[in-house]
Amino acid sequence: MLKIIVGIKWVPDTADVKFDPVKGTIIREGVESIINPPDLNAIELALALKEKYGGEVYVISMSPPSAIKGLKMAVAMGVDKAFLVSDRKFAAADTLATSYTLSCAIKKIGSYDLVIFGEETIDSATGHIGPEVGEMLGIPHLSYVTEVQEVDLQQRTIKMVREVEDGVEFFQANLPVVISVGVGINTPRYPIPLRRLLTELETNKYIETWALNDIGADPEKVGFKGSPTRVVKVIAAPMPARRLEIREASGETVKLFIKRLKEAEII
Amino acid sequence: MSKEKFEGVYVYIEQRKGVIQEASLQLLGEARKLAEKLKTEVSAFLIGYQLKKLVKEPIYYGADKVIYVDNKECANYNPEIYKTVLVQLVMKYKPEIFLIAGTKYGRELAPSIAADLETGITADCTAFDIDEKGNLLQIRPPFGGRVHAYIITPEKRPQMATARPNVFPLPERNVSRKGEIIKEETEVSKPSMALIKFEKGSEAEIPIEKAEVLISFGRGFNLEDAHLLEELCDFFLKSSISCSRPIVDAGLMPRSRQVGQTGKTVRPKLYLAIGISGAIQHLAGMKDSKFIAAINKDPNAEIFKFCDFGIIGDYKEVIPLLIEELKKKQAPS
Numbered sequence: 001m002l003k004i005i006v007g008i009k010w011v012p013d014t015a016d017v018k019f020d021p022v023k024g025t026i027i028r029e030g031v032e033s034i035i036n037p038p039d040l041n042a043i044e045l046a047l048a049l050k051e052k053y054g055g056e057v058y059v060i061s062m063s064p065p066s067a068i069k070g071l072k073m074a075v076a077m078g079v080d081k082a083f084l085v086s087d088r089k090f091a092a093a094d095t096l097a098t099s100y101t102l103s104c105a106i107k108k109i110g111s112y113d114l115v116i117f118g119e120e121t122i123d124s125a126t127g128h129i130g131p132e133v134g135e136m137l138g139i140p141h142l143s144y145v146t147e148v149q150e151v152d153l154q155q156r157t158i159k160m161v162r163e164v165e166d167g168v169e170f171f172q173a174n175l176p177v178v179i180s181v182g183v184g185i186n187t188p189r190y191p192i193p194l195r196r197l198l199t200e201l202e203t204n205k206y207i208e209t210w211a212l213n214d215i216g217a218d219p220e221k222v223g224f225k226g227s228p229t230r231v232v233k234v235i236a237a238p239m240p241a242r243r244l245e246i247r248e249a250s251g252e253t254v255k256l257f258i259k260r261l262k263e264a265e266i267i
Numbered sequence: 268m269s270k271e272k273f274e275g276v277y278v279y280i281e282q283r284k285g286v287i288q289e290a291s292l293q294l295l296g297e298a299r300k301l302a303e304k305l306k307t308e309v310s311a312f313l314i315g316y317q318l319k320k321l322v323k324e325p326i327y328y329g330a331d332k333v334i335y336v337d338n339k340e341c342a343n344y345n346p347e348i349y350k351t352v353l354v355q356l357v358m359k360y361k362p363e364i365f366l367i368a369g370t371k372y373g374r375e376l377a378p379s380i381a382a383d384l385e386t387g388i389t390a391d392c393t394a395f396d397i398d399e400k401g402n403l404l405q406i407r408p409p410f411g412g413r414v415h416a417y418i419i420t421p422e423k424r425p426q427m428a429t430a431r432p433n434v435f436p437l438p439e440r441n442v443s444r445k446g447e448i449i450k451e452e453t454e455v456s457k458p459s460m461a462l463i464k465f466e467k468g469s470e471a472e473i474p475i476e477k478a479e480v481l482i483s484f485g486r487g488f489n490l491e492d493a494h495l496l497e498e499l500c501d502f503f504l505k506s507s508i509s510c511s512r513p514i515v516d517a518g519l520m521p522r523s524r525q526v527g528q529t530g531k532t533v534r535p536k537l538y539l540a541i542g543i544s545g546a547i548q549h550l551a552g553m554k555d556s557k558f559i560a561a562i563n564k565d566p567n568a569e570i571f572k573f574c575d576f577g578i579i580g581d582y583k584e585v586i587p588l589l590i591e592e593l594k595k596k597q598a599p600s
Contacts, residue, residue, distance in 0.1 A: 095390075099382060122548075124409050125528060126390035128378035131346075135382035140347050140460040143375040159463075163522060164371045166283065167467040173460035183529070184516035228387030228423040229405075232398075237408055237415045239554055242575050249562075249580020254588040257560065258596065260576050264558045266480065266537045267503070267596065 002055035002151060004046040005106055007117045007129065008039040008074060010067035035070045038118030040188035041181050045148065046116055047078045047189065053151055056080045058109060062090055062101050068207060075199045075206045076191030083109070087211040089219060094227035095124075099132035101222050104215040106137060113151075113175045114158070119143060119182040130180035141178040142171055146185045151175075270363075273424035276302045277362035279353065280313045280325050280333075281370060283344065287324055290368035290432035295329040297395055297435045298366060304397040305363070310334060312356050314349055316342035326446035329438045333448045334360065340455040343465070344372050347458040350379045355453040357384060362425045364403050366395075369429035377429045387420035388427040393434045402426065412528065412551030433476050433532050468523065475524055478507035480537045483526060483553075485511035487542025487563060488582060490519055495586045496541070502593045509533065511543050527552035541582050545570030562586070 012031040035043075046057040059074040059082040061067050071082035085105045093101065106115060115137070120127040127143065134141025142160055149159040149170075156175045161168060199206050212219060220226060245260070247253040261267045276298045281288040298309045311325035313335040325333045336352050349372075357365060357380065367377040369391050381388035389405035393415075396404040402419040403426040409416055420426040475481060480503035482496050500506045508524065515525045526533055528548040538556035543549060545561070545568055553559070559574040562582045571577045578585050 094387065095378065096382065096385070096387060120529070124390075126378075127374050128381075128388060128390060131375055131377075131379040132382035135350075135379045140458070141375075141379060142346065142460065144371055165523060167465055169462055170464040170466075171460055172463050177460065182522075183512075184518070228385075229389060229418050229420050232404070232417040232419055234414050234416045237413055239550070239573065242559060242573055244572070244577070245575065246566075246571050246577035246579065249578050249585045249588075251588060253578055253580075254585065254592050257576050257578065257589070258592050261537065261558070261560075264536070264575075266558060267593070 001153070002049055002053045002114060003112045004049060004055065004057045004114045004116065005109060005112050006039070006042045006046045006057065006059045006074075006079070007102055007115065007133070008043070008059055008061045008070060009036040009118075009121050010034075010061060010063050010070040011036045011121055011123045013122075033066070033070070035073060036118050036121045038120070038181060038183045040118075041183055041185050042116040042118050043074055043077055043079060044186045044188040045181055046114075048186065049114070049148060049151065053153065055113075058083065060085055060102065060105050060109070062086070062093070062098055062105070065209075068203075071207050072196070072199045072203070073191055076196035077189055078192065078195065082207045084207060084209045085215065086209055087222075089212050089223045089225075092224035092227065093222060094229045095126050095128035095132060096228055097222050097224075097226035099129055099136055100226060101215070101217055102129065103133050103136035104217040105210060106133070108210065108215045113156075115176065115178040117178070117180045119180045127180070130178055134178035137176075137178065139176050139178060140173050141180070142173070143180040145179040145181050148179075270422060270424050273361045273363040275307050275310055275360070275362050276305070276364045277310045277312060277357075277360065277366070277425070278325075278330070279365070279367045279373070279376075280311045281368055281372060282313065282315050282318070282321055283372075285315070285317070285321065287321055288368060288370055289437060290370050290373075290430075292325070292328045293432070293435040293437050294366050294368055294430055295325060296438035297430070298364075299329045299438070301364060301395060301397060301403070305401065307363075308332060310360065310362070312353060314341050314352050322448050326444050326448075327440045327442050329444070331446050333446065334451055335448070336451050336453050338453070338455055343462050345458055345460065345462055346372075346375055346379065347460050348455055349376055350383065352453045352455065353380050354383045356451065357425060359451075365425040365427045367427070367429045369431050373429050377427060381427050384425070386423040386425060386427055388429075389418045389420075390429050392428045392430045395428070395430075403428070408551060412554070413547055431532050433534065468521065473505060473507050475507050475509040475526065476531050476533050478505055478509075478533070479503070479535050480506035480539070481509045481526070481533060481535045481553075481556075482506065482539050482541065483509040483511070483543060484514065484541045485543030485549075486513045487544070487565075492583065495582070495590075498590055499539075499586060499593075502590075502597070503537070511546075511549050540570050540574070541586070543570055544568050545573060
């Protein structure tokens with residue numbers, strides 16, 4: 001029996017995000033939200049491990065209440081239970097405060113063998129949460145995991161494979177561990193229509209909402225107050241100006257292209 | 268940890284199997300600039316086993332001091348062990364700024380150290396500065412690089428950040444530079460996680476971040492035509508083949524060849540994007556290339572809003588024409 005907790009984030013689809021140059025803020029209104037893509041791979045890995053070894057898969061998310069849509073989707077994929085960790089006091093948290101909050105929620109769930117996160121989110125892309133949560137839970141963490149080769153429930157060990165710049169590493173660790181996985185390690189399954197219906201009908205049975213007090217978190221360590229970093233300003237990123245010489249394909253165009261490459265001293 | 272008594276700019280110098288990673292040496296140049304503004308020193312932390320040959324290298328690249336731990340347990344990178352050692356070094360030396368190159372190991376190590384020390388950390392910075400209060404300004408590009416966020420860590424110390432590799436230039440190696448070298452012993456307890464095997468990747472070609480010419484392809488390219496890319500590549504010295512994310516996600520190329528926000532940052536002399544639509548996440552990884560060219564069938568492809576030379580057409584026709592012209596140039600006249 002494996003008890004697996006998957007952390008997910010409900011994120012604005014960055015392909016749609018617009019920037020307000022006057023206010024200097026991201027326009028989130030009207031932008032569709034999705035489950036952060038690698039988090040779907042994390043859910044898939046958890047469900048596949050459950051199928052192989054038996055057990056339970058729980059999902060947690062520190063989000064505003066709107067994330068319930070994402071949690072319902074996770075339950076419809078086959079997750080046993082989802083926890084929405086939501087409180088006004090959690091707002092404007094940086095990664096340290098977020099990881100603290102998540103680690104409190106994980107401790108509240110109690111026993112677990114494996115915690116899985118998506119490697120990074122498409123909005124902030126820090127890759128911090130996995131390592132930070134591992135640290136706060138006092139257990140090892142491994143990023144960039146591509147495969148869980150074997151779980152030995154008797155010995156309570158896990159064998160993992162991961163990719164780094166110059167090769168592939170094979171690790172063995174004692175359970176429990178925290179791992180982070182990237183997009184492309186597997187193909188996330190689709191939500192099951194029947195389960196989707198059940199989730200809608202009996203939302204309270206599948207999804208629990210926890211506030212600050214429920215997870216026993218220190219109010220000084222969550223949200224804006226608990227965040228050591230401060231965003232001073234956000235500005236539109238200047239893209240270097242380009243020549244924008246766009247031509248239809250032809251022999252002449254190719255000749256002109258070669259000429260430009262020569263001028264730029266590339267050939 | 269509170270602010271008092273924290274001083275100096277420190278850089279973690281990452282070595283793998285006895286080779287110092289260039290990305291961490293790049294940071295020494297940036298650390299020097301910050302240290303000059305703060306009127307303080309640049310120090311380097313170095314961890315590994317049998318480091319004799321390496322300990323002076325950070326001095327040659329701009330460090331004033333090297334603090335190193337030479338321990339058999341540190342022979343291979345293990346996130347648990349390296350974190351424990353670095354936390355002990357930070358507690359002892361109390362840096363006000365601690366920078367780590369955003370390699371895969373660095374991006375894993377830095378947040379675990381920050382969490383242990385309960386300090387702030389900013390990921391993948393592309394620029395640094397010092398604000399009027401003496402805080403480190405950590406500038407990073409979230410949302411696929413469409414914005415730049417300026418971040419500070421006003422109270423906690425050290426101020427930690429990782430930096431994107433290949434954004435900062437490599438300082439010149441000067442073997443006449445002198446500095447202090449300190450050997451440290453730290454406690455290393457038996458880890459609960461161990462590396463059991465390493466398989467080196469089979470990379471015959473030059474890594475994409477080192478190539479001067481990148482022939483890059485995306486979803487609009489059929490790999491059955493791969494010979495076209497290779498032929499094209501052969502016309503340029505120091506050239507290599509890279510790709511966009513969907514290619515890697517489909518398992519067609521290794522992640523080490525991926526350009527973009529979730530891949531590598533590259534800045535070659537020529538970036539030729541073939542069948543790449545130009546998603547913002549992709550542009551984030553190649554926008555600083557000297558010359559960007561694109562071949563795409565779709566005249567509305569985003570890449571055409573962001574290139575120096577764009578050819579609207581089928582690559583199957585354009586590349587052979589290009590090869591023909593390049594052959595003519597090569598032939599002695």
